[in-house]
Amino acid sequence: MGTFRGLALDLSVPGGALLPVLGVSSLAVVPAHRRRGILSALMAHGLNAAVERGEAAAVLHSAEYPVYGRYGFAPATRHGGFTVDVTASGGLRPGLDISGSLRETAPEEVRRLGPALFDEARRNRAGAVSRPEWSWRRRTGAALLPGEEWDAPTVLVHQDGAGQVRGLVAYTVDGKWSDRVPDATLTVTDLIATTAQARRALWAHLLSVDWGAQDRGPGRRPGRPAAAPPARPARRPPAPHPADCLWLRLLDLPAALTARTYPPGLRLTLRVADPAGHVDGTWLLRTGADGSAEVTPDGGPAGLALDAAALAALHLGGEQASRLAAAGLATELTPGAARLADTLFRTSAEPWCPDHF
CATH class of the missing domain: 3.30.1050.10 (SCP2 sterol-binding domain)
Structure with missing residues (x-):
């Protein structure tokens, strides 16, 4: 049984x-x-x-x-994460190369571009498992479980100067207000980058979204500097309880x-x-x-x-x-x-x- x-x-x-x-x-x-x-x-x-x-x-x-x-x-x-205080962080550290362009994309394009992008990126970081086709369908709202609701994220892709897609980020924003002041939390649900420029450009966008008071980064080993650090890294505390x-x-x-x-x-x-x-x-x-x-x-x-x-x-x-x-x-x-x-x-x-x- x-x-x-x-x-x-x-x-x-x-x-x-x-x-x-x-x-x-x-x-x-x-x-x-x-x-x-x-x-x-x-x-x-x-x-x-x-x-x-x-x-x-x-x-x-x-x-x-x-x-x-x-x-x-x-x-x-290990699995952890971090939260960035957007205002206190000062945004992305100045002087970094964030060349390329960003554009919003639809779920259908994510299912088309995502698998190859993810497979290229994970070869540079041990510990990642493959994402089968059904995984991409779930990530893009095309295969929901009974009773499951789909909170569609905003998804952006990064293209380099030659027009090649080098990164992807998906995030949600809760739209919270406190004392009539925007106090929203932006939560990154997926971030894939095959170049340093793409990763930095994606983080530059995340740290500049209007109304965002804090950004929650994707789960990762805490205690390591972000690939695209904010101007004041002390405002990027790790999650308090990292786990296996x-x-x-x-x-x-x-x-x-x-x-x-x-x-x-x-x-x-x-x-x-x-x-x-x-x-x-x-x-x-x-x-x-x-x-x-x-x-x-x-x-x-x-x-x-x-x-x-x-x-x-x-x-x-x-x-x-x-x-x-x-x-x-x-x-x-x-x-x-x-x-x-x-x-x-x-x-x-x-x-x-x-x-x-």
Whole structure:
């Protein structure tokens, strides 16, 4: 008496590759049938089927933290957000290149332009999952659930000097007034940009919308400066309660680890514990001069011991092996192995997943 929904998705990994993954959704057990092993059976069946299809990993959004760690999942991205006090921020920092043009667009054009734009943008940021066609239909009001109301956002696209679409932003404005003075909140529901100029131009518009007292930015890892910062960044406080977002479970270790890129000329042997057997064993990770990697089973001594969930937390660059070791979630078998793993898995941009499924 339970449900398990599997979605065929792909996941952007460091270096820009797209990894085929199983998206786990609608996983539930009828309350009267809890504690009977139903959830474990559903998860085992779903993960085994993913392996047979050649999916290298599984992803989900966890509603309850303690549940999914025992199945080898770990938080791989964080979700936060920020609010800009428009008046106090001073607008966009002066002197930035915001060349190009903006124009409003209709839902039909969003469904036509959005998929390719999003796929190009997410290759520069690990942690994003694919948006199927049905996702774009829901985002544009063409596929609503029974009883669901559609609050159509304003959508603008950015075009560069050659007329190519380089960005898209969707937002709503609540129209609030306080003491007969406009006090509206603008909420960004989607922001996609493939160039720095497009991102800055879109933010310049958002910070200049009439009647807007504050802008709420899309969920992202808090504590990092915005790509298009306001003139006074102190007026861009992060959300107070960032949360885990995308959870990752590795299923095919060579496929998952070789899909991403690394610093060149390094090697580390990992001893991975996985009771389900998917990635259990000792593995040698070697990186080439071009940042590619080779992963092979290894019978020699390991440098770092950890379980499947801990390795999943490292994979997109959102966690550090040294932090895991300090927390007792990884064990150095060779001095310096955790610091070496930090170097191997570190990324210049923290992973971010803009979508839920």
